[in-house]
Amino acid sequence: MQTPSDKLVVLITKGIESELSSVAFTIANGGITAGLKVSVFLTSTGIDLVRKGGQRMTHVPPLDPLSSLIESFQQRGGTIWACPPCVTSRGYTQEDMLDGVVIVGASAMHAEIKQGAATLSF
Secondary structure, three states: OOOOOOEEEEEEOOOOOOOHHHHHHHHHHHHHHOOOEEEEEEOHHHHHHHEOOHHHHOOOOOOOOHHHHHHHHHHOOOEEEEOHHHHHHOOOOHHHEOOOOEEOOOHHHHHHHHOOOEEEEO
16 A cells, blocks of 8 residues: 655646646646645657747636746746656757756656655646
8 A cells, every 4th residue: 555645746748739738737736735746747749848938839728828837836846857858859958948947867757656656647
């Protein structure tokens, strides 16, 4: 039986083309409001969400604009990880990412899961 944890990892594989990216960050922000330590791991087209300017391309009313959701998430202590091969395959570098985004492999996510983090995938 897994012990309760105050951690949540949100895996996002959808990018600016999908309303699920806004839903995922809305839920991630809700996790912080609920007192959880929330991390987001971005893969595939999800990388475009944290490319400078990319997040301004998505707004799914009645949700807040994606750029506001991401900014709030980071300001409130949320961690955003970006998959290295996914970043590289798009020709991006750390300089292309929003400030505070960490390019790191899945091992960071796995460490949180080993410590009992709940997971959600979008």
